[in-house]
Amino acid sequence: MAERGERPLVERRWLRSVLPVLVFAVLLLGWEGLVRAYAVPSYILPAPSLILQTLWDNLGSLMASWLFTMKITFGALLLAVLGGVLLAVLFAVSKWVELSLFPLAVVLQVTPIVAIAPLILIFIDSTTAALLLCAWIVAFFPILSNTVTGLRSADLNLRDLFRLYRASPWQTLRFLLVPSAMPYFIAGLKVAGGLSLIGAVVAEFTAGAAGKETGLASRILEASFRTEIPKMFAALLLVSLTGIAIHLVFNLVARLALGRWHESEARRER
Amino acid sequence: MSHLPLPERYGRVSSAINAVAGAAMLLCATSLFAQEKVVFATNWKAQAAQGGFYQALADGTYKKYGLDVEIIQGGPMVNNRPLLPAGKIDFLMTGNLLHSFDNLKNKVPTVAVMSAFQKDPQAMFAHPGQGYNSFKDLAKAPVALIGKDGQFSFWQWMKSEYGFKDEQLKPYTYNIGPFLADKKSVQQGYAIEEPLTIKAKAGFDPLVFLLADNGFSTYSTTVETRVDMVRTKPQLVQKFVDASILGWNNYLYGNNQAANELIKKANPDMSDANIAGSIVLMKQMGIVDSGDAQTQGIGAMSEARVKDFFEKMVKAGLYKAGEIDPAQAITTQFVNKGVGVELRKQLTGK
Numbered sequence: 001m002a003e004r005g006e007r008p009l010v011e012r013r014w015l016r017s018v019l020p021v022l023v024f025a026v027l028l029l030g031w032e033g034l035v036r037a038y039a040v041p042s043y044i045l046p047a048p049s050l051i052l053q054t055l056w057d058n059l060g061s062l063m064a065s066w067l068f069t070m071k072i073t074f075g076a077l078l079l080a081v082l083g084g085v086l087l088a089v090l091f092a093v094s095k096w097v098e099l100s101l102f103p104l105a106v107v108l109q110v111t112p113i114v115a116i117a118p119l120i121l122i123f124i125d126s127t128t129a130a131l132l133l134c135a136w137i138v139a140f141f142p143i144l145s146n147t148v149t150g151l152r153s154a155d156l157n158l159r160d161l162f163r164l165y166r167a168s169p170w171q172t173l174r175f176l177l178v179p180s181a182m183p184y185f186i187a188g189l190k191v192a193g194g195l196s197l198i199g200a201v202v203a204e205f206t207a208g209a210a211g212k213e214t215g216l217a218s219r220i221l222e223a224s225f226r227t228e229i230p231k232m233f234a235a236l237l238l239v240s241l242t243g244i245a246i247h248l249v250f251n252l253v254a255r256l257a258l259g260r261w262h263e264s265e266a267r268r269e270r
Numbered sequence: 271m272s273h274l275p276l277p278e279r280y281g282r283v284s285s286a287i288n289a290v291a292g293a294a295m296l297l298c299a300t301s302l303f304a305q306e307k308v309v310f311a312t313n314w315k316a317q318a319a320q321g322g323f324y325q326a327l328a329d330g331t332y333k334k335y336g337l338d339v340e341i342i343q344g345g346p347m348v349n350n351r352p353l354l355p356a357g358k359i360d361f362l363m364t365g366n367l368l369h370s371f372d373n374l375k376n377k378v379p380t381v382a383v384m385s386a387f388q389k390d391p392q393a394m395f396a397h398p399g400q401g402y403n404s405f406k407d408l409a410k411a412p413v414a415l416i417g418k419d420g421q422f423s424f425w426q427w428m429k430s431e432y433g434f435k436d437e438q439l440k441p442y443t444y445n446i447g448p449f450l451a452d453k454k455s456v457q458q459g460y461a462i463e464e465p466l467t468i469k470a471k472a473g474f475d476p477l478v479f480l481l482a483d484n485g486f487s488t489y490s491t492t493v494e495t496r497v498d499m500v501r502t503k504p505q506l507v508q509k510f511v512d513a514s515i516l517g518w519n520n521y522l523y524g525n526n527q528a529a530n531e532l533i534k535k536a537n538p539d540m541s542d543a544n545i546a547g548s549i550v551l552m553k554q555m556g557i558v559d560s561g562d563a564q565t566q567g568i569g570a571m572s573e574a575r576v577k578d579f580f581e582k583m584v585k586a587g588l589y590k591a592g593e594i595d596p597a598q599a600i601t602t603q604f605v606n607k608g609v610g611v612e613l614r615k616q617l618t619g620k
Contacts, residue, residue: 043355043378118443127440206347207441224349225422226372 046230055234062219066238069215072128072200073246076135080192083136084143085185091144092151092177093169109141113199117207128213131203138199142191150184151177183262190250197243305338306506310493311350312363313419315343315444316536318548319460319491320363321529322386322558322568324536326517328528335509343536346417346444354380354494361495361510366390366488367579368423370599371589379497382489382600384511384569386518388561390490391552392424393461395468395476397453402477405484408456409433415442415449415457424458424481430586431485446471462551466544480555487579489571492600500601511569511604518558518568519610522549523617559614566606573597 009015028048034040035047042050055062087105091098113134124130154176162172204217216235223232258265312320323341326332332339342359344350351369354362355378364370364382373380396402396411408414409432416425416439428434440448442457446464449457450472457464461478468476482488493514500507521529530545552558562570580596583589614620 041355041379043352043376121441122448221349221418222422224352225418226369226376227351227355227378228372228376229352 043227043229046233050230051233051237054230055237058231058234062216062235062238065214065216065219065235066242068213069197069200069204069217069239070242072131072135072204072215073197073242076132076139076200077192077196079132079136080139080143080196081189084140084188084192085147088144088147088151088181089173091148098148105141105144108137111137113138113202114206117203121207127207130207131200131215134203134207135196135199138202139192139196142195143185143188146184146188146191147181150181153184154180183258183264186250186254186257187264190247190254193246193250194243197239197246201239305333305336308332308337308339308361308506308510309342309359310339310361310363310510311342311344311353311359313344313350313365315345315539316341316533317460317463317540318530318533318545318552319391319462321521321526321533321545321549322518323363323514324517324532325521325526325529326513328532329517329520329525331513331516331520332510335513337506337509337513339510341536344419346442349418354496357496360499361493364492364494365419366392366423366486366490367492367576367596367599368427368488368583368588370492370494371580371583371594371596372423373494374594374596374599375589380494381497381500381598382492382494382571383500383507383604384514385489385492385571385600385605386514386569387490387557388559388563388570389555389557390482390486390488391461391463391480391555391557392420392482392486392490393459393464393478393480394456395449395459395464395478396456398474398477400454402456402479405479406432408479409435411438411454411456413440413448413452413455414438415440415455417442417444417458420458424486426588427486427583427586428481430588461555462548462557463544465551466547470541470544485582487575487582489575489579489600492571500603504603508604512609515567515569515605515610516613519613519617522553522559523614562606565608565611567609567611569605569609571600571602571605573600573602576600 032047032049035045040047046054087101091102116137117130117134120130120133121127124133158176159172162176167175200215201217204215205221216239219235220232220239223229223235255265260266310323312323314320316324320341327339327341342350344363350359350362351364353359355373362380367382370380370382394405394408394414396408402408402411409428414434418441420442421439425434425439429436440455442448446457446468449455450468459465461480465476465478468474493511495507517529520526526549530542533545534540534542559568562572576596576599580589580594584591
């Protein structure tokens with residue numbers, strides 16, 4: 001029986017941050033040890049120390065590419081939020097619109113980016129615009145779908161209450177529907193955040209050019225063609241770290257937005 | 271058995287011994303003729319420019335040399351390069367020496383053992399009547415369609431030496447559509463291949479600007495393998511090289527029907543007319559069998575030329591002087607022996 005004021009070990013704040021880091025560190029040390037013990041050549045599997053060294057040596061150019069990938073990722077995410085939320089509100093307001101447009105949205109979701117990226121590049125001249133479009137396609141559906149569900153999940157009794165008090169549609173939206181939809185929207189945002197990064201990288205792999213405005217995917221391809229395997233891993237490391245960072249950022253956003261009132265983020269008072 | 275005279279006493283034993291000895295010899299013989307499995311990856315989809323290798327496979331030359339060869343295609347989005355140092359393939363077709371220099375720079379232990387082409391057919395194509403009169407003019411093109419392989423090799427040389435810019439670059443995916451749609455665009459290709467496709471699909475002859483005529487004097491369609499393979503299995507490498515050289519001679523001068531069937535099977539987009547046109551161009555431009563190859567056999571390489579090409583690339587700023595020893599990129603121990611010259615004389619009378 002836990003004593004009053006004492007929280008179980010698994011919920012201690014510091015442990016939650018330290019444990020994953022510890023596991024990572026153990027894995028990295030194991031990797032380094034294996035590479036050294038078996039003298040694995042760097043062009044087959046580079047050691048973490050070599051990868052970090054290569055990252056440091058190429059920091060300038062890799063960060064420039066990272067910045068470009070970030071621009072595409074967050075640009076696409078922003079557009080996905082705008083488009084997804086707008087469309088979700090439209091769907092919530094008019095059943096007709098929803099019935100006609102939802103199948104289109106589904107088609108967008110299931111079409112693999114790898115297949116249509118080269119096609120998009122034929123029609124759109126600017127590579128950046130094409131990449132934004134591809135990443136948008138990937139990120140927009142979770143937000144749309146989740147927000148629509150959220151807007152619909154407002155408590156029916158509360159809706160009736162609003163009707164009783166003759167609330168205008170705008171007031172209903174602002175005071176009832178939006179707060180009800182918020183947790184669902186945030187859940188969709190968490191998914192879309194990771195997806196827009198994936199979309200940006202995959203789109204660039206299949207359709208991107210090289211040279212001036214290039215993101216991490218092009219750097220990975222370049223390193224692969226020039227058999228610079230440590231550099232390939234260094235670029236991949238940046239992509240993974242970015243994905244983790246995006247995940248953590250949106251977790252924080254969720255906690256800030258919902259922490260005080262929604263079950264999913266509330267902390268138990270003991 | 272002791273009542274039998276001596277020869278008969280040992281009759282059954284000796285016949286048993288004979289049987290065992292015969293079986294043993296048969297086993298040894300079959301293992302001697304057992305085919306060694308070899309995987310050869312190319313750097314593009316199957317085409318006449320790879321004909322010699324497909325010929326050696328189709329007409330059984332590889333088999334005669336005891337090699338069970340599997341040819342893996344490359345392609346516009348495919349990169350077979352990392353497979354060689356990783357040990358997944360045994361031989362790799364490489365488009366130009368820049369790739370080999372890059373490997374040296376990154377301490378990847380590979381080496382080129384033969385060069386099927388004496389002249390690099392890599393070229394840039396432009397629409398006629400657009401004001402492109404020389405290779406230098408192409409640098410002004412608004413769009414340059416370059417594939418991934420070229421992007422990280424000869425494109426770097428084009429930027430350095432002729433002032434091409436990355437802003438012009440668009441990916442070339444083996445589709446001539448974008449080039450046909452934009453008259454001011456220029457695209458890469460093989461001088462023995464793309465002009466035929468363009469003529470067939472769009473009905474005009476594009477302007478051809480050969481990189482080799484403008485200072486890009488690299489060997490092309492070399493065969494690379496791992497350094498440790500050269501060290502531990504030199505006979506295997508020699509067999510592959512010799513069989514490939516014979517394959518090229520047969521492909522160019524003999525009956526290449528079976529090889530072309532193989533090529534068309536591997537790459538259904540390829541047509542007979544295209545293949546035939548390619549071979550004519552290869553002979554006309556002296557891509558395969560010219561210069562050193564005439565006397566020393568197809569596949570010939572010289573260290574002097576490799577060093578000279580490296581100097582040119584240093585001057586163009588791609589590498590720093592002394593960064594690598596270019597002679598390490600090739601080994602001439604398997605070529606320059608006149609293999610195939612007799613065969614050519616037989617087939618062509620010259």
